[in-house]
Amino acid sequence: MNDIEPIIRLEGVHKAFGNLVVLDGVDLAIRPGETTVVIGPSGCGKSVLLKHIIGLLHPDRGKVYFRDQVVSGMTDRQLVGVRRRMGFLFQGGALFDSMTVRENICFPLIEHGMRDQSELDERCREVLKLVGLDGDQDRMPEDLSGGQKKRVALARAVAMRPEVILYDEPTTGLDPIRSDLINELILKLQRALGTTAVVVTHDMASARKVGDRIVMLYEGHFVADSAPDKLLAEGSDIVTRFVHGRASKQELAEIEAAQLPNHDEPGSGVM
Ligand SMILES: Nc1ncnc2c1ncn2[C@@H]1O[C@H](COP(=O)(O)OP(=O)(O)O)[C@@H](O)[C@H]1O
Ligand SMILES: [Mg+2]
Structure with missing residues (x-):
């Protein structure tokens, strides 16, 4: 599988907004016909990543390819042809x-x-x-x-x-049943049209259901890249906490230290 030409490729992509480094030299090869799921905490740069693929944002350094064309640096006019081949x-x-x-x-x-x-x-x-x-x-x-x-x-x-469909949080804001309908649709479209898909989500059920491969973006880098059923076996603490929805000790300490407003009825014990 690995020797198949990727349909989309990011090479050393770096993107910062002012002092905020969002993508810190990321590499990613998207294989044709596969559904690649990108997970990661809110604000880690998932939408920014998709926007680089479709040329809505351009990297400070590095390159984005669609097949053999360099998308990064193309003008809007040049991008018309590429965007016709990608659904967003x-x-x-x-x-x-x-x-x-x-x-x-x-x-x-x-x-x-x-x-x-x-x-x-x-x-x-x-x-x-x-x-x-x-x-x-x-x-x-x-x-x-x-x-x-x-x-x-x-x-x-x-x-x-399109040859490629980019989905940015397709199930966010939907109840579990409607989310599952969307997941089924993503699978159906992939089967019916044979398209390559990149799905950004922080919904782990959705990620597991639609993904052939899951990558996790965290602090500017990919910290996981594996088949859905192997994700936890990689053993990284960040990935494990994300998958199980558990905060780190540091994050918990921050909540603990935060000042809560005083209540009129102290010690009512209701949670
Ligand atoms: N056009 C922009 N200008 C400035 N900051 C941006 C811009 N787009 C995104 N950001 C910042 O980049 C970070 C990543 O954003 P985004 O990719 O939207 O996160 P998410 O992983 O939730 O999709 C956030 O801190 C966001 O505020
Ligand atoms: Mg987003």
Whole structure:
């Protein structure tokens, strides 16, 4: 498996915002057809990482490749071709509120030059079918539930038939059942379209379910890279605590030391 040409490659990518070093020289090779899950604490740079892949952010040092093209340093104009081949499900799955479901889905298609109305309708129906929402073309985002909005955003992300789909926290804010539906959809899309996927999440159930491989980003570096069932066997304390959702002694001490406001009824003992 390892000798297969990666579809996306990061080489020594360094990114800082002012004094804050977010990516400290990271290397990552994404293999085609695989679903790579990126885990890591809030604010560790997962979204920043995805934005480098799609060229919304550029590294201070290092390079990002899509196949044999260097994405880092490309102008927006040069990036059009690359972005056509990648779908991006943004964190929050933002839909355009003033547009119908159909218009939301057709937007990127029209941007990329598809003009024929019957072709647009056909593609729209095809992707809505994939997410179980065919027939909802004329609804407005405000009339959809959170889970339905994510599904429309997903449909929009795959409408261009991209080679790669980048998912930024696709299940955040959804209850466990709806999260699982999204996980199933990610798997279904991967099987139906054979796409390569990068899924950013801090939902471990989701990571295990959809991932062929899990990498963990922490303090600017990848601290784990393994198959989902081998993640804990790697034995790193950071990874183990993250997977089990346990704070470190230092983090607990910080909470302990924090001042709580005085209560009128001390010692009521209710927790
Ligand atoms: N455009 C930006 N300008 C300044 N700081 C940013 C920018 N984008 C992200 N950051 C900072 O970089 C860090 C990583 O952000 P992000 O990748 O969004 O984290 P997460 O892992 O939660 O997705 C955060 O501290 C965030 O505030
Ligand atoms: Mg994020």
